[in-house]
Amino acid sequence: MKILQNASLKDHNTFGIDVKAKTFISVETIEELREVLKQNYSEDILVLGGGSNMLLTGDIDATVLHIGLKGKEIVRETEEDVFIKVQGGENWHETVLYTLENNWGGLENLSLIPGNIGTAPIQNIGAYGVELKDTFFSCEAIDMQTLEMKEFDNSSCQFDYRSSIFKLAVKGKYIITSVTFRLTKKEHRLHTNYGSIQEALDEMGVVNAGIKDVSNAVIKIRSQKLPDPKKLGNSGSFFKNPVITVAALDNLKNKFSGIPSYQVSDTEFKVPAGWLIENVGLKGYREGDAGVHKNQALVLVNYGAATGKEILNLAKKIQAEVYEKFGIELQPEVNII
Numbered sequence: 009m010k011i012l013q014n015a016s017l018k019d020h021n022t023f024g025i026d027v028k029a030k031t032f033i034s035v036e037t038i039e040e041l042r043e044v045l046k047q048n049y050s051e052d053i054l055v056l057g058g059g060s061n062m063l064l065t066g067d068i069d070a071t072v073l074h075i076g077l078k079g080k081e082i083v084r085e086t087e088e089d090v091f092i093k094v095q096g097g098e099n100w101h102e103t104v105l106y107t108l109e110n111n112w113g114g115l116e117n118l119s120l121i122p123g124n125i126g127t128a129p130i131q132n133i134g135a136y137g138v139e140l141k142d143t144f145f146s147c148e149a150i151d152m153q154t155l156e157m158k159e160f161d162n163s164s165c166q167f168d169y170r171s172s173i174f175k176l177a178v179k180g181k182y183i184i185t186s187v188t189f190r191l192t193k194k195e196h197r198l199h200t201n202y203g204s205i206q207e208a209l210d211e212m213g214v215v216n217a218g219i220k221d222v223s224n225a226v227i228k229i230r231s232q233k234l235p236d237p238k239k240l241g242n243s244g245s246f247f248k249n250p251v252i253t254v255a256a257l258d259n260l261k262n263k264f265s266g267i268p269s270y271q272v273s274d275t276e277f278k279v280p281a282g283w284l285i286e287n288v289g290l291k292g293y294r295e296g297d298a299g300v301h302k303n304q305a306l307v308l309v310n311y312g313a314a315t316g317k318e319i320l321n322l323a324k325k326i327q328a329e330v331y332e333k334f335g336i337e338l339q340p341e342v343n344i345i
Contacts, residue, residue, distance in 0.1 A: 009044070010034040017072065021059035022122055024241035025316045029054075029072040036076045036097070038185060042155050044073060045183075053152070054345065055183050058099065060123035060243055061131060062343045065316035075126050077185055080106060088195070091145055093188045096126025100133075107189075108220050113196030114143035114189065116223040117205075120230045122237055122244060126184040130174040131341065132167045136226055137202030141167035145190040149174075149182035158182070169272075170248050170341055198222055204229055233304045241310030242301070246323060247281040247338045260334065281330075281338055282306035288329040298322045320344060 015032035018024055035041045045053075052070040077095040080103070084091040090112055094103055100123050104115045117138035121128075129147055133140050146161045166173040174182060196219050200206045208225035209217050217225075235242050252260075257277045260267050264287070269277040285291060285305035292302040297314035300322070301307040308319055327338045 009036070009040045015072075017056075017059070017064060017068070020056060020072075020074065021062055021064055022237035022241065022243050023063060023310050023316070023319065024237075025064045025310065025314075025319075027064045027067045027316065029068040029070070031071045032074065033071060034074040034076050036078065038077070038150070038157075041073075041075070041077075041150060041183070041185070044071075045150070045152055045155055048073075057096065057124035057127035058122060060121075060237070061127060061341070062345055063243065063316050063319055063340075064345050065320055068345070073183075075124070075183065075185075077126070083188060085193075088193060090191050090193055091188055092191065093186055094125045096124065096183075096185050096187070098125045099123075100125060100128055104223065107191055108223055111219070112191035112193060113198075113219045114191040116219040117199050117202075117226055119223040119226045120234075125187050129165060129167075129172055129184060129187060131170045132172050134170070136205055136229075137199045139167070141165070143189045143191055145188045147184050147187045149184045152181060152183060157185070169251065200225075234307060235301055235303075235309060240301075241312075241314075242307050243342045245281075245306045245341050246308040247285075247306060247326075248341045249278045249281045250284075250336050250338060251276050251278050252336065253277075256335075264334075279336065280306075284330045284334055284336060284338070285326055288326075288333050290326055290329065293322075295322055295325075300326070 012032040015029050016026060017029055018026040033044050035044055048071050054068055054070055054072045056072050056074045075096050077097040079095040081093050082090060083093045101120050103125060104119050107115050117136040121133055121135060128140050144162050146159055148157055148159055150157050198217060200222060205225050208228050209221060214221045251272060254275055257269055268283055269279050272278050282305040290300050291305040293300045296318060297311040298318040299309050299311055301309050308322060330336055330338050
């Protein structure tokens with residue numbers, strides 16, 4: 009266990025925002041986690057994983073609890089599937105690579121997503137036509153008040169687009185300590201029709217793609233479009249892609265014939281937030297060190313010394329201009345703290 013006072017969080021959030029925590033505690037075992045929760049049960053606690061899905065707008069006058077639980081294990085196996093349990097402090101992308109090394113399919117489309125395992129179910133991370141819920145079997149989470157461990161299966165997590173029970177009904181009540189995935193051992197179900205995956209595979213000269221090929225294609229696409237948080241502070245997609253009704257989409261098409269969309273149900277379509285931002289002229293826009301990335305308008309970036317409030321103000325400007333032109337309200341995907 010590591011305990012620091014008045015600690016900088018610059019290296020613990022992918023935006024690279026330099027704010028301070030009143031107390032910073034990092035735990036590596038369930039026993040340490042229980043002890044910290046027991047001693048701090050009456051105080052506010054901010055749980056921190058990889059710091060990849062948050063925007064810190066000021067100093068944290070509370071205890072910041074960093075989850076550093078490590079480990080991976082096979083808990084069950086059938087002829088077709090493998091069930092692997094991964095501790096919450098493990099890095100997401102490193103875990104994806106681990107599954108590929110073992111020829112286990114299911115996570116390949118989620119390659120290169122920043123963050124840790126324990127925070128992934130909270131917003132049901134997703135990319136290129138695949139979401140965490142597609143391979144999620146269960147997770148273990150500790151009740152922050154009773155300190156009892158509870159298991160949540162797929163259905164009880166109430167997964168939705170970038171959402172789950174941990175973001176809504178039980179927000180702030182549990183800490184996810186491990187996640188169990190159900191992955192395929194053979195006859196992998198490839199998802200190559202979303203975005204430009206097939207185009208990337210063609211450019212790579214891949215004819216009969218496997219799960220590693222799909223992962224490489226995703227990494228190629230993401231590396232070209234998205235900045236590396238280690239080099240340029242960002243939190244990936246800042247806004248959710250808005251979901252609108254068929255009637256609303258038809259109305260928009262009458263005004264903007266080139267607007268792209270993806271059907272999500274019989275009555276709803278998803279519109280790319282990046283396209284909306286780009287078409288109000290804000291792609292590559294910059295105010296001081298807070299900016300919109302030049303290659304992907306959905307990503308807000310910190311060019312060096314931007315504060316969280318400056319990035320938040322830029323986000324509000326984007327929301328206002330998109331709403332004024334398209335009548336669509338963009339909702340942040342990141343947690344604003």
